[in-house]
Amino acid sequence: MKIPIDKDQRVFYSRAALGWTLLWLFTYLVNDTEIFFLRFANEIWRNFYLVAINFLFFEFALPCITKKRKYILVNIILAIPLLLGTVLLLSYGLYAWRQVGIQLHIYTALRTDTSLSDAVAFQMQGGIMSLLFFGFTRHIYAYQKLKQAAQQLRIEKQEAELNYLKSQTNPHFLFNTLNNIYSLARDKSELAPESILRLSQLLRFMLYETSGEFIAIEQELKIMSDYIALEKLRYDETLRVNVNHNIDDMKQAIPPLLLIPLVENAFKHGVSETRHQPFVDIHLSVKERQLAFIVKNSTEEFSGEQRVKENIGLSNLRRQLELLYTDYQLSAKQSESDFSATLQINLASHV
Known part of the structure; x- marks a missing residue:
């Protein structure tokens, strides 16, 4: 036997x-x-x-x-x-x-x-x-x-949760973009065809470039630029958008669509609700694996008694950061006429 x-x-x-x-x-x-x-x-x-x-x-x-x-x-x-x-x-x-x-x-x-x-x-x-x-x-x-x-079970559980958060974030991001196009189509804007073309570019990126664990920072900047261009189609010349970056290596790897939620938040919960002089200021810095991302946007008059509330995009982003990095900081600050979100990550602390 x-x-x-x-x-x-x-x-x-x-x-x-x-x-x-x-x-x-x-x-x-x-x-x-x-x-x-x-x-x-x-x-x-x-x-x-x-x-x-x-x-x-x-x-x-x-x-x-x-x-x-x-x-x-x-x-x-x-x-x-x-x-x-x-x-x-x-x-x-x-x-x-x-x-x-x-x-x-x-x-x-x-x-x-x-x-x-x-x-x-x-x-x-x-x-x-x-x-x-x-x-x-x-x-x-x-x-x-x-x-x-x-330990393996914990890792698999975290990966499953991370995938779930991504599956929430991507449709949420797509839904907001479709709303923008709907607004243009409803107003019979001549910019609707261009917005659909830009949306197709975003979809192509999301389908073929974000399936991996990492992408280069230059790719993240490209998708961010396309998204901002799509958002700007909805507004007139009164909207001011300023984007600048200081990056020592554009090939550095970060998780795909990690920075987009802060930009999306600035337009959806800031600019779209601002009636006078709307603006978005974006600054990205990556030096010696230390990432600093600051997004500042206009808001309506703010009462000091109100508390800063995180929407689903920011909440998902915070949880993703908990699963991806051991050394990071995400903070939000509301003042009388603007809202700022600051993200700091030690990229070397990826788990």
């Missing part, structure tokens, strides 16, 4: 066997170096047997004993022969394995016992010690695997 052994079991028992062998070899090097190589050959022979017995005990006997059953008495009845059998295998069985090695001239008898019981007792001592060693290392290995699994 072929016993199935998965990859984790092979890895664990290989490492545990190596650790057990090295432990004994270290003891031999400290106490007796003259017959070190004979002892080394003996331990290799013994380990084939000990690994097999430990594998049978921990993978079959122990799960059978600890399995949840309706009546605990069944577990007790099963435990007696299984434990007794393991003890016999680690005593008389190990002694018999030693004798087989001697007959095959693989194992060298370095110890003379006065009786069979003394020989078996000596072998059982080593066998029980191996059981304790394998049990302890198995517990540590299982704990580490559990930690890795929990």
Whole structure:
């Protein structure tokens, strides 16, 4: 009968066997170096047997004993022969394995016992010690695997949440853009065809360029410029938009559409609600992996008693930042006639 052994079991028992062998070899090097190589050959022979017995005990006997059953008495009845059998295998069985090695001239008898019981007792001592060693290392290995699994689960959960936030942000961004085009079409504006063309460019970018984890900053600036141009079609010359940037490397990578929510927020919740002298000032700086993005826009008169409220775009952006970076700061400030949002990111702190 072929016993199935998965990859984790092979890895664990290989490492545990190596650790057990090295432990004994270290003891031999400290106490007796003259017959070190004979002892080394003996331990290799013994380990084939000990690994097999430990594998049978921990993978079959122990799960059978600890399995949840309706009546605990069944577990007790099963435990007696299984434990007794393991003890016999680690005593008389190990002694018999030693004798087989001697007959095959693989194992060298370095110890003379006065009786069979003394020989078996000596072998059982080593066998029980191996059981304790394998049990302890198995517990540590299982704990580490559990930690890795929990970490992987946490990462997968964060990735799923991040994808969900992106799936919210992109349609939200598209919906607002369609509203702009609807306003132009309703007014039968001659700019409607141009706005549709610009929208197609935005859609092409969102479909083919934002599926990856990163894009170059110059691409983010391009989509930002296209979006601003599309927004400006809705307004007359009274709207003032100022965009400037100071970037030491335009090829630096950032998550796609990370900066757009602040720009979108400036138009939707600022300029669109401003009746006199609307404006948007945008400044982007990236130096030595330190990103600073400031968006300032006009608003109507503000009462100091009001509180700054985050819409879905800013809320999603804040949560994305929590999942993407460990060193960042997003702040918003409302004054009497303008609103400013400041985003600072250490791009090197990407998780």
